[in-house]
Amino acid sequence: MGDWLSPEEWIAVRLSLVVATTAMLASLPFGVAVAWLLARREFRGKSVLDALVHLPLILPPVVTGYLLLVWFGRRGPVGQFLHDWFGIVLSFRWTGAVLACAVMGFPLMVRAIRLSIEAVDRKLEDAAGTLGASPAWVFATVTLPLCLPGILAGMILCFAKAMGEFGATITFVSNIPGETQTLPSAIYTFTQVPGGDAGAMRLTLISVALSVAALFASEALARAVNRRIAAV
Amino acid sequence: MSPVVEVCVEHRLGQFDLKASFASEGRLTALFGRSGSGKTSLVNVVGGLIAPRRGRIVVDGQVLLDTDRGVFLPKHRRRIGYVFQEARLFPHLTVRQNLLYGRWFSGRRAAGTDSLAGDLDSVLDLLGISHLLERGPAALSGGEKQRVAIGRALLARPRLLLMDEPLASLDEARKAEILPYIERLRDEAGVPIIYVSHAMAEVARLATTLVTLDRGVVTACGPTAQVMSRLGTVGLTGAAEAGSIIEGEVAGHDDAFGLTLLSTRAGMLQIARSRAAIGAHLRVRILASDVLISLREPVDVSALNILPGTIVEIGPRGEGAGVELRLDCGGETLLARVTAKSASQLGLQPGSAIFAVIKSVSIDGP
Numbered sequence: 001m002g003d004w005l006s007p008e009e010w011i012a013v014r015l016s017l018v019v020a021t022t023a024m025l026a027s028l029p030f031g032v033a034v035a036w037l038l039a040r041r042e043f044r045g046k047s048v049l050d051a052l053v054h055l056p057l058i059l060p061p062v063v064t065g066y067l068l069l070v071w072f073g074r075r076g077p078v079g080q081f082l083h084d085w086f087g088i089v090l091s092f093r094w095t096g097a098v099l100a101c102a103v104m105g106f107p108l109m110v111r112a113i114r115l116s117i118e119a120v121d122r123k124l125e126d127a128a129g130t131l132g133a134s135p136a137w138v139f140a141t142v143t144l145p146l147c148l149p150g151i152l153a154g155m156i157l158c159f160a161k162a163m164g165e166f167g168a169t170i171t172f173v174s175n176i177p178g179e180t181q182t183l184p185s186a187i188y189t190f191t192q193v194p195g196g197d198a199g200a201m202r203l204t205l206i207s208v209a210l211s212v213a214a215l216f217a218s219e220a221l222a223r224a225v226n227r228r229i230a231a232v
Numbered sequence: 233m234s235p236v237v238e239v240c241v242e243h244r245l246g247q248f249d250l251k252a253s254f255a256s257e258g259r260l261t262a263l264f265g266r267s268g269s270g271k272t273s274l275v276n277v278v279g280g281l282i283a284p285r286r287g288r289i290v291v292d293g294q295v296l297l298d299t300d301r302g303v304f305l306p307k308h309r310r311r312i313g314y315v316f317q318e319a320r321l322f323p324h325l326t327v328r329q330n331l332l333y334g335r336w337f338s339g340r341r342a343a344g345t346d347s348l349a350g351d352l353d354s355v356l357d358l359l360g361i362s363h364l365l366e367r368g369p370a371a372l373s374g375g376e377k378q379r380v381a382i383g384r385a386l387l388a389r390p391r392l393l394l395m396d397e398p399l400a401s402l403d404e405a406r407k408a409e410i411l412p413y414i415e416r417l418r419d420e421a422g423v424p425i426i427y428v429s430h431a432m433a434e435v436a437r438l439a440t441t442l443v444t445l446d447r448g449v450v451t452a453c454g455p456t457a458q459v460m461s462r463l464g465t466v467g468l469t470g471a472a473e474a475g476s477i478i479e480g481e482v483a484g485h486d487d488a489f490g491l492t493l494l495s496t497r498a499g500m501l502q503i504a505r506s507r508a509a510i511g512a513h514l515r516v517r518i519l520a521s522d523v524l525i526s527l528r529e530p531v532d533v534s535a536l537n538i539l540p541g542t543i544v545e546i547g548p549r550g551e552g553a554g555v556e557l558r559l560d561c562g563g564e565t566l567l568a569r570v571t572a573k574s575a576s577q578l579g580l581q582p583g584s585a586i587f588a589v590i591k592s593v594s595i596d597g598p
Contacts, residue, residue, distance in 0.1 A: 146324055
C-alpha cells in the first residue's frame with residue numbers, strides 16, 4: 001500500500017478521513033438538537049432556522065466557503081473572537097476544513113434525523129410521560145432509540161458529503177498539502193500538473209472505494225437496527 | 233370519607249366546550265357518554281396531557297391542578313397511570329422492559345405502599361402475563377397487549393389509574409378475556425380507577441360510581457345502580473341500552489334447566505346459568521325493554537320472573553312510541569319500557585300496583 005501511494009497522496013487520504021470523521025462527530029449533537037427542534041417544537045423563527053440549515057445545500061459551495069472566510073477568517077468577527085478568547089484559528093488549518101465539511105454536510109444530516117424523529121409516534125412519548133419519565137428521559141429512552149436508524153443514516157450521509165467536499169473547503173482553507181489538502185483537493189491538484197493523470201486516477205479509485213464502503217456500512221447498520229426493533 | 237378524586241374543568245376544544253365537574257370515592261368510576269361527549273378530553277386533562285383553561289383536580293388529597301392558584305403538575309410528576317385505547321407498548325423493548333419502565337422512574341419514591349401495585353410478581357399474577365415476559369410487543373395478541381399495558385401502568389405505582397376505553401379496539405372474545413382481569417384489578421389492586429366507556433354493558437358490570445357526560449357537561453354522578461335507574465340517563469344511550477342493575481346473592485343452581493337462582497331484595501330471580509359459586513354476590517343488568525308490565529299476577533306465562541311492585545315515576549314521552557317507567561320492587565329500582573298506548577290502556581299512574589314480568593333468558597349471568 002505504501003509503495004502504491006506516494007507519501008503525499010497517503011497524507012491526503014488520511015487527512016480526508018480525519019476531517020470527515022471529525023466533521024461528522026462534531027456536528028452530530030447539533031444535528032440531533034436542530035432536527036428535534038424542527039420536528040417537535042413550534043417557535044418564532046423556525047422557518048428561518050430551517051432555511052439557514054438548508055442554505056449550504058442550495059448555495060454554490062464557493063459562496064459558502066467565501067462566507068465562512070468572511071466570518072471565520074482571522075479578521076472575521078467570529079474568527080477574531082475565537083482567536084482572541086480561545087486561541088483557535090480556523091482559516092488555512094485542518095480545523096477549518098472540518099468546519100467547511102460540517103457546514104456542507106449538516107443539512108443532509110438534519111434532514112435524515114428530522115424525518116426519523118417525525119416518524120416516532122408521539123403517543124408513545126405521551127405514554128412514557130404518564131409513566132413518570134421527564135421530557136429528557138422520554139427523549140433518551142423512547143425517541144432516541146426509535147430514530148436510531150435515521151441518526152445512523154444522517155451520520156453516514158454527512159461523512160460521505162465531507163469526504164467529497166471541495167468548493168467550500170478550497171475557498172475557506174485553500175489547498176495546503178499536509179494541512180488542508182483533502183482527497184478532492186489533491187485530485188484537483190494532480191489534474192493541474194502535466195503527467196498527474198496516474199495520481200489522479202489512484203486517488204479517484206480510493207475515493208470511489210470509500211464512498212461505496214460508506215454506503216454499504218450505512219445499509220448494514222440500518223438493517224441491523226431494524227432487525228433489533230422488529231425482533232423485540 | 234373525603235373523595236378520592238375531585239375534578240372540575242373548564243376547557244374549550246375547537247367548537248366544543250368542556251365544562252365538567254365531579255367527585256368520586258368509588259373504586260371504579262366510569263365516565264360514560266356517547267362518542268364526542270368529551271370523555272377522553274376529560275381524562276386527558278386529569279392525566280396532564282391537556283392543560284385546561286381553568287380547572288382544579290385533586291387526587292387522593294394531592295392538588296395536581298389549580299389554575300386559580302397557578303398549580304400545574306406536569307404529567308410525569310402526577311403519578312397517574314394511563315391505559316390508552318391502543319396499548320402503546322414500546323416496540324423497542326421487551327414485555328419485561330415495558331412493564332418495568334414506569335417502575336424504574338417511580339423507584340426513587342418510597343417503595344412502602346400496601347397496595348400490590350409496584351410488585352412485579354403480584355401484578356404478573358393478577359393479569360396472567362408471566363409467560364409473556366421475554367417476548368416483544370409485536371408477538372402479542374390484542375388482549376395480551378392491553379393486559380401488559382395495564383400492568384405497565386400499575387407497576388409505576390400510580391395514585392390513580394385512567395383507562396380510556398381499553399376494550400374498544402378488541403373483538404368480543406378478547407373483551408370477555410380481559411373483563412375479569414379488570415374486575416380483579418378493581419377489587420384487589422387498591423388503586424382507584426377512572427374508566428371511560430361508551431358501552432353500557434361494560435359500565436354496568438364494572439363501575440361502582442357512574443358519571444354520565446353529554447356534550448361536555450356532567451349530567452349525573454353517583455353510585456352506578458342509582459344513576460342507571462334514573463329515567464334521564466336513558467337519553468344518553470337511546471332506548472336499546474336503557475336498563476337497571478340489580479344485585480343479589482346466588483342462592484342455588486338449577487343444573488337440569490341451566491338456571492341460577494339469585495336472591496335479591498325484589499324477590500327471587502331466575503337467570504341464565506352463571507359460573508358464580510353459591511353465596512357469591514352478582515350484579516345483573518335488566519334492560520328496560522325486557523320488562524313487561526301486568527296489572528294482575530299473570531298465570532300460565534312462560535316468563536319465570538314475576539315481581540310485585542309499584543310504579544314510582546312515568547317518564548315523558550319522547551319521539552318514539554315508548555315511555556319509561558321507574559318501578560319499585562321491594563326496595564330495588566327497576567326500569568321498564570312500554571308503549572305509550574299500553575300505558576294509557578292499562579291506566580298506569582304513579583302509585584299503581586303492578587307486576588313486573590321478566591324472561592329468564594333475557595338476563596345473562598356473568
